[in-house]
Amino acid sequence: MIYLGIIEDQPTIREALTGYLCAQPEFSCVLSAASVEEFLAAVPTMIHRPTLILSDIGLPGLSGIEGLVPLRQLLPTAEVVMLSVYSDAQRVFDSLRAGAVGYLEKDTPLPVIKENLLQVAAGGSPMSPGIARHVIRYFQPAPRLALEPLTAREQDIVRGIEDGLSYQRIADRLFLSIDTVRSHIRQVYRKLQVNSKAELLARGYRR
Structure with missing residues (x-):
């Protein structure tokens, strides 16, 4: 009862x-x-x-x-x-x-x-x-926004990261200052909706 x-x-x-x-x-x-x-x-x-x-x-x-x-x-x-x-x-x-x-x-x-x-x-x-x-x-997870396309320079920096280069070596390869490289990397993270180099590599964003 x-x-x-x-x-x-x-x-x-x-x-x-x-x-x-x-x-x-x-x-x-x-x-x-x-x-x-x-x-x-x-x-x-x-x-x-x-x-x-x-x-x-x-x-x-x-x-x-x-x-x-x-x-x-x-x-x-x-x-x-x-x-x-x-x-x-x-x-x-x-x-x-x-x-x-x-x-x-x-x-x-x-x-x-x-x-x-x-x-x-x-x-x-x-x-x-x-x-x-x-x-x-x-x-339910919030839907991820559509990814913004990377510029040619940002793609170069992603390739450098995926090749295992340090920020300084990426800067040397592209004839940029390390501060400019860091600025581009912040934009890459924002556009690709990642928060770290490890997450970028894990998701395989090679262009």
């Missing part, structure tokens, strides 16, 4: 959630509150404490995100899933960093909310599709 707690300040939404979820055989709705503070105040007197909490974010008093810390302190084994109209990346990551294990958009159909809560009880971390996209984008 999953002992479910719900934190939602809008009565119509709270009633819809409790009316549907409490009628499901997998859940026992042990607490429903309009704020984090009300929820926390009720927990100490309960026989069966919530093992799974569905919480809004935009609440009076402590927000759902701010409430994650005291909720987890009072109920360290309970899992918390956020249910919110907010789908921006900042709130998503703030919630996950604070300890939420799932994040659902508030327009998620009730049967889907149920299935997602069952996933949490089974060890999963459900997210609405739009929320999951934020997470994927966060971990």
Whole structure:
């Protein structure tokens, strides 16, 4: 049996959630509150404490995100899933960093909310599709910009580096000052999006 707690300040939404979820055989709705503070105040007197909490974010008093810390302190084994109209990346990551294990958009159909809560009880971390996209984008590397072409002189310097020459020997070969060679090398690194001679050689930028 999953002992479910719900934190939602809008009565119509709270009633819809409790009316549907409490009628499901997998859940026992042990607490429903309009704020984090009300929820926390009720927990100490309960026989069966919530093992799974569905919480809004935009609440009076402590927000759902701010409430994650005291909720987890009072109920360290309970899992918390956020249910919110907010789908921006900042709130998503703030919630996950604070300890939420799932994040659902508030327009998620009730049967889907149920299935997602069952996933949490089974060890999963459900997210609405739009929320999951934020997470994927966060971990994807930024696309590398198109490489700028090197000038003829910069190509000469790259060849010198690949031939194993020191900056001074490159300067001597090309009849340049060593400061000019260093200036060209900075431009080469910028254009090729590398940060060191080793990276330049590893990527094989011979022209």
